[in-house]
Amino acid sequence: MRNRGPWWQxxxxxxxxxxxxxxxxxxxxxxxxMDHLSAEDIYLKAVNMNPSIGLTTVYRTLDLFxxxxxxQRFDFGDGKARYELISNPNKxxxxxHLVCVKCRNIIDYSDFVHEEQELMDKTEQGLSQKHDFDxxxxxxxxxxxxxxxxxIE
Amino acid sequence: MRNRGPWWQxxxxxxxxxxxxxxxxxxxxxxxxMDHLSAEDIYLKAVNMNPSIGLTTVYRTLDLFxxxxxxQRFDFGDGKARYELISNPNKxxxxxHLVCVKCRNIIDYSDFVHEEQELMDKTEQGLSQKHDFDxxxxxxxxxxxxxxxxxIE
DNA sequence: TTGATAATGGAAATCATTTTCAATAAGGAT
DNA sequence: ATCCTTATTGAAAATGATTTCCATTATCAA
Numbered sequence: 455m456r457n458r459g460p461w462w463q464x465x466x467x468x469x470x471x472x473x474x475x476x477x478x479x480x481x482x483x484x485x486x487x488m489d490h491l492s493a494e495d496i497y498l499k500a501v502n503m504n505p506s507i508g509l510t511t512v513y514r515t516l517d518l519f520x521x522x523x524x525x526q527r528f529d530f531g532d533g534k535a536r537y538e539l540i541s542n543p544n545k546x547x548x549x550x551h552l553v554c555v556k557c558r559n560i561i562d563y564s565d566f567v568h569e570e571q572e573l574m575d576k577t578e579q580g581l582s583q584k585h586d587f588d589x590x591x592x593x594x595x596x597x598x599x600x601x602x603x604x605x606i607e
Numbered sequence: 608m609r610n611r612g613p614w615w616q617x618x619x620x621x622x623x624x625x626x627x628x629x630x631x632x633x634x635x636x637x638x639x640x641m642d643h644l645s646a647e648d649i650y651l652k653a654v655n656m657n658p659s660i661g662l663t664t665v666y667r668t669l670d671l672f673x674x675x676x677x678x679q680r681f682d683f684g685d686g687k688a689r690y691e692l693i694s695n696p697n698k699x700x701x702x703x704h705l706v707c708v709k710c711r712n713i714i715d716y717s718d719f720v721h722e723e724q725e726l727m728d729k730t731e732q733g734l735s736q737k738h739d740f741d742x743x744x745x746x747x748x749x750x751x752x753x754x755x756x757x758x759i760e
Numbered sequence: 761t762t763g764a765t766a767a768t769g770g771a772a773a774t775c776a777t778t779t780t781c782a783a784t785a786a787g788g789a790t
Numbered sequence: 791a792t793c794c795t796t797a798t799t800g801a802a803a804a805t806g807a808t809t810t811c812c813a814t815t816a817t818c819a820a
Contacts, residue, residue, distance in 0.1 A: 472766060472817050493808080508769035513808060529682045533777085534807065552740050561738055566730045573726050577719045581749060585714055587705055589751035596734060598742035625786050625797060646776080661800040666777060686808085687776060766817075773810065784799065790792080 462524045469522050476511045479503050480519075481539075490528060490536040490551075490560050530595065532558050550593070554600035561600070570594075615677045622675050629664045632656050633672075634692075643681060643689040643704075643713050683748065685711050703746070707753035714753070723747075 462481060463473050483491070483499045491499075497512040516537055519525040525537045530553045548571060549564040578589045615634060616626050636644070636652045644652075650665040669690050672678040678690045683706045701724060702717040731742045 470766095474767065474817070476768075506769080510770075510809080511768055514767085517808095527684075529684060531682060552734060552738060552742070554740070555743070561740070563734055563738070565737065566726075566733055569726060570730065573719075573722060577723065578749065580719055581705060581716055582751075584718065585705060585716070586754035586757070587707070587714070587749075587751050588757060589705070589749045590708070591751075592747060592749045594745060594747050596731065596740075596742045596745045598735075598740050598744075601739040604739070604741060623797090627786070627798065629799075659800080663778080663801075664799060667798085670777095762818105762820085764817105764819095766815105768815070769813100771811085774808080776807090777805080779804065780802085782800100784797105786797075787795100789794085 462519075465522050465524060471518065471522070475504065476500070476507050477515055477518075479507060480512060480515050481524075484519075484525065484537065484539040485541075488562070490530070490538055492534040492536050494534070496537070528593070530558070530560060531555075531597075536560075550595065552596045552598065552600070554603055555597050556599055556603040559600055559602075615672075618675050618677060624671065624675070628657065629653070629660050630668055630671075632660060633665060633668050634677075637672075637678065637690065637692040638694075641715070643683070643691055645687040645689050647687070649690070681746070683711070683713060684708075684750075689713075703748065705749045705751065705753070707756055708750055709752055709756040712753055712755075 466473055466477070479500050480496060482503070483496055489495075493513050493516055494509070496516070497507070497509045500507045500512060516525065516527075516535075520527045520537070523540065525539055528536045528538065528551070530536060530551070548567050549562045550567075552561040552563060554560070574592060578592070581587060582589055619626055619630070632653050633649060635656070636649055642648075646666050646669055647662070649669070650660070650662045653660045653665060669678065669680075669688075673680045673690070676693065678692055681689045681691065681704070683689060683704070701720050702715045703720075703723075705714040705716060707713070727745060731745070734740060735742055
């Protein structure tokens with residue numbers, strides 16, 4: 455039975471991967487949060503839903519999801535990878551991140567994205583040509599101190 | 608004897624840190640390259656210059672340099688931190704990175720930086736206000752495939 | 761229902777980085 | 791120049807995230 459269910463299941467199928475219980479559980483977890491979860495965060499939630507799921511599988515699954523373009527993977531500088539679902543595969547909804555270097559909280563923002571997008575497109579084109587480099591995507595992170603951490607001290 | 612030598616030595620001194628042999632060696636290495644070296648890259652070069660230098664010291668020194676604002680630290684997604692000297696502490700010469708996801712090579716670019724800077728300043732201001740967030744710096748990385756890797760296949 | 765094999769989980773391995781701790785060396789005071 | 795305090799060092803062990811190994815299990819096309 456081919457190409458049934460939600461888009462990410464179709465994508466698994468298209469790539470010849472199976473639609474297994476751990477993959478469904480991990481996908482559910484990703485869909486139910488706005489946070490930027492680490493592999494271990496996800497593992498803890500997954501075990502809660504089905505104790506038989508192993509940490510190894512979580513790592514493997516997240517990597518698989520990353521490879522087939524179902525999640526984005528970020529590194530915010532705390533030594534662990536963090537994952538975010540790509541909710542709509544067609545229009546890559548563009549947002550970037552504010553990272554608090556104190557509490558390590560991450561704020562998504564999508565303001566200024568329009569002007570930004572223009573400049574970024576222009577920059578990408580220019581860079582592609584100048585360096586003969588095929589650009590797939592870019593990331594922008596702002597680092598600083600968040601409201602709460604400012605107030606604390 | 609205070610505040611002698613190059614700016615980074617002054618900075619060490621201002622922070623009350625000593626100017627030791629390993630620190631000098633590591634600084635020399637950083638000044639002699641345009642590459643984005645990992646701790647181990649630097650360790651290998653350092654041992655070449657003075658076999659008594661230990662890997663631990665390299666990690667510690669790089670972290671120290673980072674803390675006092677002498678180097679920048681980057682993560683390009685290959686699981687190891689990479690370091691770049693801040694050549695002039697006053698005018699933070701702004702450049703960003705093109706990262707080849709195949710060969711992991713990194714190209715610095717400083718084109719488009721002027722327009723980019725304007726937009727980034729504007730964005731920083733807007734975000735700071737909206738989220739009451741003090742922004743210190745930002746990073747922009749472009750990911751893609753470099754010229755050489757395209758030609759290979 | 762079955763059979764080939766993709767996927768799994770647990771344990772052990774790996775890799776970058778950090779911690780511990782006793783020995784050493786930088787640099788202000790003498 | 792020498793002494794003395796203590797920051798700094800190097801080696802080994804510890805840590806933490808992620809990966810590999812491998813025997814068992816589960817998915818899905820036939």
